[in-house]
Amino acid sequence: MDKIPILRMGRFLLVTIQVDLYDGLALTLEADLIKMVDKIGAKGVLIDISAVSIVDSFMGRIIGNIASMSRIMDAQTVVVGMQPAVAITLIELGLPLKGVRTALDVEKGMALLQAMNITESSEETTNDQ
Amino acid sequence: MILVLSKDEMAIIKEQDVVPFRNRVKEYAVKIRMGLVNQTKLITAASELVRNMLKYAKGGKILIEVVSQDRNTGIRLTFSDKGPGIKDIPLAMKDGYSTAKSLGLGLPGAKRLSNEFSIISEWGKGTTVIIVKWSNG
Numbered sequence: 733m734d735k736i737p738i739l740r741m742g743r744f745l746l747v748t749i750q751v752d753l754y755d756g757l758a759l760t761l762e763a764d765l766i767k768m769v770d771k772i773g774a775k776g777v778l779i780d781i782s783a784v785s786i787v788d789s790f791m792g793r794i795i796g797n798i799a800s801m802s803r804i805m806d807a808q809t810v811v812v813g814m815q816p817a818v819a820i821t822l823i824e825l826g827l828p829l830k831g832v833r834t835a836l837d838v839e840k841g842m843a844l845l846q847a848m849n850i851t852e853s854s855e856e857t858t859n860d861q
Numbered sequence: 862m863i864l865v866l867s868k869d870e871m872a873i874i875k876e877q878d879v880v881p882f883r884n885r886v887k888e889y890a891v892k893i894r895m896g897l898v899n900q901t902k903l904i905t906a907a908s909e910l911v912r913n914m915l916k917y918a919k920g921g922k923i924l925i926e927v928v929s930q931d932r933n934t935g936i937r938l939t940f941s942d943k944g945p946g947i948k949d950i951p952l953a954m955k956d957g958y959s960t961a962k963s964l965g966l967g968l969p970g971a972k973r974l975s976n977e978f979s980i981i982s983e984w985g986k987g988t989t990v991i992i993v994k995w996s997n998g
Binding site for chain 1: 876877879880883884887897898900901902904905908909912956963964966967969970973974
């Protein structure tokens, strides 16, 4: 069975989707990612979809699911690199991906994840005092 | 009047057939110089409809046609299945309605993404959905 590789970068997980997704593959990715978040205590998940030319309602739902599940597991999700044509299509389809954080590219996405974690840890320190 | 310039047929019986089907639609769309946004809308609509066919009817057949009308060229896709059919089409066309716990965006979303959309369904016999996307539509 095909699998999408999940890379670990410190406490963040990085997924670059390089193939066209079919439903089974997307579901496997969802399950694998959540398992990994749990296993390494990840604080952030970065999903790069710059090579994805089609996001339909099913894949959109999986992206939303990954974001909500990670949030429950104390990790933030950022989706980066969405092609403009995909963004236009998603809105017309009726799937605005509410609750999913996005950034233009991997670099900005990483910066966003780091910024979110710094705010979070400084809040923790203030609470401790 | 719509003229048919070329015809191609594909059978879809399993989930893995979806990616080659999407690629085939893309090839035709590129061939008639459809813009990237319209290509993406067409393939996304096709993806929704092919999923419905697999989910509710265990697959079916898709006719891919290059059509022209006046000075416009486009792609017409005809999805036919021998599944259970749709009991209440107006209800199935509503956003958020689904009998399969999904988002219920498939049919209404596919309609919004296409230029022409028609659906014929007979309870117990099957469903046919036809969409047209014009290259400049």
